[in-house]
Amino acid sequence: MNNEQTLQIINIIQVGTVMFLSPLIAGIINRLKAMIESKHGPSIFQPYYDLSKLLKKEVVVPERSSSIFIIAPFISFTAYLVISLVVPIVTPYPLPYGILLDLLGGALMFGLAGIVSIIAAIDARTNYSAMGASRSASFTALAEPTLIMIFIAVAMITGTDNPYVTNNLLSGSASWYLSSTHVLVMVAFFMLILVETGRLPVESSGLVEFGMIDDAKIIEYSGKLLALSRWGGYMKQFLLMSIFLNVFVIPWWMSGDVSVTGALYSVGTLFLKLLVLVGVVVIIEETFAKLRLFKILDFLAIAFSLALLSVLSLFLVGKGITN
């Protein structure tokens, strides 16, 4: 097997990991939450059962909605898959499609997925979904800039906004890792993950009108389309968490070998890293109270300011602690 073929196989492993491991992470989160609440909770494989059931159910389309309603889940799903081709998930070196998009391109691709789902929510023509669309559009309007600012900060540290270079630089240099810029970026990104994946203190998942955002957007979906929207949500969560871990927080323990075993090793370590992050997220979710809806925007504003501060600290403190 030559190098080219190996890379292609690793590519497939990477996309497969994102697609098929992401529901498991969602299942683990739900189970952990239940355990902390001293309940038994559903099996960690419950999301898989849900998806397979939903895929076989009939689709109910609201009358008077247009074809956007049906196409949108496919577009979002595709966008997440394309992103999963270009970020370091199982390898610390770029895969053949790594040159497709850089971090900023990826950020705007996340934006595309979000916007399409918001448009579809308006197309569903109920007030619940319109409410979800309104909230989601407003929060995205602040979350997207935060993501862009974070990537600008990273790009200024490394001189490139290629995620692989960032990964290599951070894993090889303690002074960069401990620099104020990087620490601030990590905090801002973590806050952003809480927002984007709909976790407390931002959003309590479920159908409570006061706080629902993402669940309101997909309220009219059913059957296959609901399965796609849910699955897309799991993938988005998985992607953001993986980028956070592999690029920013724990850039180590990824196998540099260009081989299938190397890639599988990295999948294993990524899973362990994810478990730690999931633990932290669940603890936060179980111990914090939900913010009032409009306080979320303050929360986002803090994340946004932290990202700006990280850029400023790069110029003020200088590059890193030692050099």
Add this chain to the structure above:
Amino acid sequence: MDSFTLFQDVVLLYVTGAVLGLFSRNTCLTRTLTFVPSVVASALLVVFSSSVIMSGKSLQIVAPGVLSFFNFEILIDGISAFFILIIGIISFAVSLYSIGYSKEYEIKKRTPTLVFLFNIFILSMVLVVASNNAFFFLVFWELMSLVSFLLVIYDHDKEENLRSGITYLIMTHFGTAFIFASFLLGYIQTGSFSFDSFRHSSTGFPLFVKNLVFIFAFIGFGTKAGMVPLHVWLPKAHSSAPSNISALMSPVMIKIGIYGMIRTIFDFSGFGISPDFAWWGMLLIVFGSASAIIGVLYAVVERDIKRALAFSSIENIGIILIGLGLSIVFTSFQLTAFAILALVASMYHTINHAVFKGLLFMGAGSVVSVTHTKNIEHLGGLVKQMPWTSLLFLIGAISISGLPPFNGFISEWFTLQSLLSSYHIPSTILQISIAFASLPFALTIGIAAATFVKLFGMTFLSKTRNKHAINIKEVSRSMILGMSILAATCVLFGIMPYLGTSLISTAFHLPSQPPSPFVSISIQNSSGKSFANISMPVVVIMLLSVSIAIFGFIRVLGGTTKKTTYGTWDCGFGSLTERMEYTPTSFSQPIRAVFKVFFKPHNHTEKESFGENPYLLKTVKIETMVKNVFEEILYESIISSFVFFFDKVRRLQTGKINAYLLYIMITLVLLLLFVRLSNNA
């Protein structure tokens, strides 16, 4: 045909179109026919400008002594040709669109005037860009301003339009005065009004003259471009003008302001590689980022679809100015590679904004022409009746939000890349200022997406909130054709960014980008190491193939399932009416709440209840308004101080003959004194 004859033909065709329009009768056939010259002329304009760009040979015409003091000079080099190309593309699409659109004015029997002004307007813009002499530049500039003023008040039955016209007329002349001052400085230094002489001797100007030339041009052209705080005319004028004219003004005319700025800064101001000029760039960045964020904030809360688009033009001009400013800063520190990147970003956004804003204004025009309302509160649910307009508007909306795979994504990505290259600038103060400028820019991208989700969603999706909107039909074919041309350009410039970058680098004589359209675009720093890349054709192929694969995959996983169409859950109330819908105002309410410091929203609630119980309401009336800070604080105070001053001056005019005799006496004495004193000296 050589380029000179081609150019002559274009001018003649526009004149023919104008004359034809003026003398034609108001029938359906003539309406179609009178737009034919401008369609042909615009197509020739595209051919002409691209041939000038590709051949790299500029067209120069000098007709000496047309007027005793001034030579009539035309110079179309790469930069002019690039802007003429923009004019050509947009006016081609808009001319086609106008064939169907002008039907709306048939009843009022005013189409002949419209055709006449339309042709003269396009011609004047071409001639402004082509002029190589300050005098003729100003003549054509004035012609452009006056014709566009007449077009703004074209619908003069409405008083609102007349007001917009007056605001526009005043602001545009305010700008022209500064442009005039800038050129006069050049004249004082060189003794000639020819741009050639400015070009040759500008490096020798004293530094303070260079700075003054820049400042005057910045204010003058900035007014035309709609830069904050000189933007007040723009939303009014663009929403009052007929939609096909808005589709020319907003995409093209404000770009002429950008053209003037580029021409003056890079050609006549003696700009060069020296940190002395870094502040020029910073000024552009500061005003650019202010325009971007302020424009988009007003756009997101706006209820008038055309005003919202006009505010978004201010935002996009801001993005263009940020790129231009960065390019100047980089040049002044001799960071050539980044200067080129920023200039390409800015010019790419210039052509992109022209294309998608033209498309969106035409889309808005179609909506207005069938529903007769500009207020999106009264629109909604048009996607069923107007599927083509909806689709094309959606393409424009996604493009302008800067999302892949359309063209806005490419230019915003370039601008972001040039912003984050700012850490190469060897000055911490500048680095920090640019970091602060990237903050409003990032916010702008986010809020712009929300704006266009709202505009598209509330206009075309959701339920119909208008009783007139029930019997409407799709607009005529020529209108759809006009929009499709620009939509196709959006897609083309999105999936083949190579096309745009090579166009710009050839036009501006910059080192070019990779050779094949399928090679990814990579941006290199000064040492030749690439630091960022995207490959749009592959991204698009991936998007398409993956989505088809997903479709098949889901099919395989779940098997075939039924699809039922059913009403949405109405909580058991019976039918949900459009009055229970989320309105555009409620949609953007969270953003209004976050930026309440800026908007200073004014809410007023009136309740009328049954009897004593305050909870049993008969009617509730809520009024919510957003304050326009600039008009109400900045301009009001200027206007009131003027009024105050001239009120005082008016006291001189007593109407008594004795007083006037006294004035004459005083003047005479003063003049005699003056002559006496100056003779002594």
